[in-house]
Amino acid sequence: MPNRLAQETSPYLLQHADNPVDWWPWSGEAFEEARKSGKPVLLSVGYSSCHWCHVMAHESFEDQETADYLNAHFVNIKVDREERPDVDAVYMEAVQAATGQGGWPMTVFLTPDAEPFYFGTYFPPAPRHGMPSFRQVLEGVRSAWADRRDEVADVAGKIVRDLAGREISYGDSQAPGEEELAQALLGLTREYDPQRGGFGGAPKFPPSMVVEFLLRHHARTGAEGALQMATDTCERMARGGIYDQLGGGFARYSVDREWVVPHFEKMLYDNALLCRVYAHLWRATGSELARRVALETADFMVRELRTAEGGFASALDADSDDGSGKHVEGAYYVWTPAQLTEVLGETDAELAAQYFGVTDEGTFEEGASVLQLPQQEGVFDAEKVASVKRRLLDARDARPAPGRDDKVVAAWNGLAIAALAETGAFFDRPDLVEAAVAAADLLVRLHLDEQARLARTSKDGHVGANAGVLEDYADVAEGFLALTAVTGEGVWLEFAGFLLDHVLARFVDPESGALYDTASDAEQLIRRPQDPTDNAVPSGWTAAAGALLSYAAQTGAEPHRTAAERALGVVKALGPRVPRFIGWGLAVAEALLDGPREVAVVGPALDDPATRLLHRTALLGTAPGAVVAVGAVGSDELPLLADRPLVGGEPAAYVCRNFTCDAPTTEVERLRSSLNG
Template sequence: MTEGNQLGAAISPYLLQHRDNPVHWREWSAEALAEAAREDKPILLSIGYAACHWCHVMAHESFENEAVAAVMNRLFVNIKVDREERPDIDHLYMTALQAMGEQGGWPMTLFLTPTGEPFYGGTYYPPEAAHGRPGFRQLLEAVRNAWDTKRDSLLRSASQMRAHLQTHLSATAAPIDLPTSALAEAAERLSGLIDKEWGGMRGAPKFPNAPYLELLARSGFPNGPAAHREAFLRTLRSLCEGGIYDHVGGGLHRYATDARWLVPHFEKMLPDQAQFLRHLVWGWRATGEPLFRQRAEETVAFLRREMQVEGGGLAASLDADSADETGRMVEGAFYRWREAEVDAALQGLPDIESFKRAYSVTPSGNWDGWTVLDRLGGSGDAAPAAFGEARIRLFQAREARPRPGRDDKILADWNGLAIRALAEAGAAFHLPDALRLAREAFDFVTARMMRADRLHHATRAGRLSGPALASDYGTMIAAAAALFVATLDARFLETGNALAEALERWHGDGEGGHFMTASDAGDMPLRPRGDPDDAVPGATALVVEGLALLAQAGGEARFGERAARAARLAQGRIGPSGMAYPGLLAGFDRLARGSELALFGFRSNPGFEAMEDTVRRAVDLNRIDLVLNDPARLPETLALSAFAPERYPAVTLCRNRTCHPPVFEPQALAALLGDGRSAS
């Protein structure tokens, strides 16, 4: 047995944060499980992530404590996992924890047999008993005592849990079709849960819940129930104006702790930016509101400035905590303001009082004596670009503060989400920098995270982690398709096709479905599928979406057939439930209602802008829009390539396996598309 803490060679910044703990941490591996078997010790598994506030709290209280660490080292083999680096492990044990009756969350604390079967668990434990929860050291002693004196009972419980996990995470079922009414019915139920004043789900804390927001948008646009469109737009406006948005530096925080989006939990996560950016595109296309475009441009700038690493990849997250004026690590210290600090930064500007009214700056603040800048009150100049000089001054003042830590590992799936969003925003807003950022991130992932045509999940400082997960392939396939749609560069389609073949090789189950973990991963008690959604769609939904989008962009029917087969198999596993799986509902929706549009012409053509504007306003989340001047630039497998309009501008639309004749006037185009101007 190797003594001591073994996290010093880890790739994950989260694991590296724990390399100096007196705990004898190991990374998750087959070797760590074998050590537990040799030592005849249960495993203490701790799962968290770098931007997790309560993970830091538990680390400071317990894992940095010599006395607590001595107990951990004596009684357990201790394994630390970054949930972002190993989402398959997190998915497996979060499912187990919830089956034990716990709500779940991070840090996650599980106790396992040496073969990895869970028999007890929870989340954060205080160092001493409090709030009805045992103290951590007390818990350690109790669990080990149970292991020593009641092992047979624990092993039976663990075996039952394994059977439960096998049934719920790895099962196979006959394929079934989703009823055509499923999405509309789920959206209607969801609409009844929406906060009528502030958007989002009623109550607190308040999460953006991006997959559910997409469900509302899919149901509402272009001509669905007006209530669904308005629920989506109301939520999006609140996200743009609330304190959950960083009004100084751009970007969306992870969630709000209150019911009106005012005070965020201050971490910033890459997938939240990606999904927010896509929603801003839909909101702007539907309404033309400058607010949505402004936030999109600010979010792109934030990603370029604070999330891009050397070489072009995009980092995972920014921490919620940073040092305050006393040097103490405090949640939100980088983002909060005193009125005096605002006054000092804006000294000499003529509109200080108007700015303070608009952004809720008062002597008493709006959060524990501090101010979190927001625009929820609606006072002051309502234009989103207002107070530009004031916000620049505050940005410059804030730059002098200690910055939150950055988790600079690059995750293929999160980068795939961001690349797709940047490609779509770049095309919609004509933002060259968004497209450049998308290309740079795509090139980073495909050049630095692929070996022998096989994708890897994470990298940092030139080192690769283990093989990719199904979610990595799903999002990068979608990213490749989106970049082709935005640029018409054929290499993106070629890469997407290669990724789709690698997905089948390493993750296919032989029946058309997929496992989250690769076939040659030897360190998992079982191979889970990725059916459930979280803050982002699950691996299954991402695969279905990616393959379906690739089929639309390249016209290769085999990819659409694979997507449909995977979706039907997943529905067979899930059963009649629909609303609980919004990502899969979205995938079925694309498969059922996907369409392809080509706008032919040059921007110099009279009438081109009017045609483009008509396309923009008809928001259809299942349609891809290609803008080009030469049909020869399209792959021959795409039905749109057969059309050569006799004059420009012209639009051709293919849907329901039928291509309509070209139209040349905005009125005819609006009728063809089912004009979406009623969305606002």
């Protein structure tokens, strides 16, 4: 019989709705039950495409004997970290502080007042590799709760006090200058892997936000080393197994330093960020590889992640049926020489094996290989390669597909909107811009209420109950601002303003200018989460700084610019020390140092060819964080267009920076030169 999770909309929670564990969703009622029953709380946090979450579920949460023990001695709460990033952040901070590491599944034991006292991640069903079994952990916690409750309460109280003392302080809260950005670049150079691209060792994650900083820094300063690190990293990733060489799109990370074997789950946020990065790399260098990867990744998102309502689903699982009924990681994506021959015949299979690096030994498990591009494509016949790829993709489409998490997350859709809008504009793909507009329409129609408060998630056209957090407001505003620049429609700027007004009113500390991940009127947890560092996506803090800065440049809104500058104080403190983990903040700081530049393009009509050419030239400028407004002469939709007439009866572009404007120009080359760094 289904448990309480059957009433939820989260695909992850629904995966556990038929567990024999008597799960509760995160709620006041669950903690009230713990207080009434005198039981401790087991909090289990994960997400739908998490491999080890599935493993622990099969081993423990689907086991009747384990479930009986859990139901008898604990109040059991299951949380989707993607729906409740605030809950995840608070308790992950406690796990990392106590154990020095964290991850998912996250397993935390709480008092009925939600105070944590024991932590872990995955626990096996039997002791192994120095880890206790899950049953041993449960028995130990139950014993401590029954026999040493005062001691448990003391531990929990101390942990909560320690967490409360972790408020972020960042000195004079001034934005970083040239010195700090140069130190950040030096730090990245030290951590750079010159043989393989990327930063650090295994596992290796796509450094999207850092690459964006490197591209902007090169555009502003001409530092060739920055561009070289960005270019080489992007090429290594695009040629490696982390990139889907048949269907486009990136996996979550590489388990090795060489980008060969990925963890095969595909996340919307990774692909949105990387699509935009490769589009920006093409804008800076003209790289054909960057162009191809940007477009293939955009097409992947639209083809495989777009929902019926026009939004974008969160993720594709790493695991899928291997054809024999077993769920195996990577089964959908890997190939053996024999499988190539079965689909292509011997001659074309040999070509495919050379082209994609498929060997008898394999690069993955059981002799299978992850497809890569180990050699330069130019040595192969392009038509034959295209035929091979088409036939392999058709054959792969016939395999059992990975599961899809259909949850629409506001923040990640904001990132996708920005990526698709810009990629569509750069490469004359109006269908991609239309997909971005449709996703934005869904967010406005479904996720925004009458006060422009933002809901975190929706699924199947039904909005979820969880309030948006800072990254939702910031990333959706970023997406709307990108749409403003691409479409010239003032409504998107207006909606961005609504969201950023909430940021100023409900997420910013008025005394220090620091930002919190949750609103001032949000559910009160054991501490108000606050983290300026990037993880898989830009932090809400630095994403908000970027959106506030762009909005101020579009509108002249001084409070928004001041808030952005104050927020960047944390980048001044952290950028020189941990540049890998605050890349988006560094990228925003580059925009601030450059102005950012404000470009207004006016013409007799938006579809006028000369106006469109000036507009495209403005969008392709590499000046960091430049904002673009386009419209018909006399339009009042966008503030930057005010009092901007045609020049000699011809369409014109106006470029301003730091309260100083260049003479308007009707010439494409002159506009291009004024916007390229």
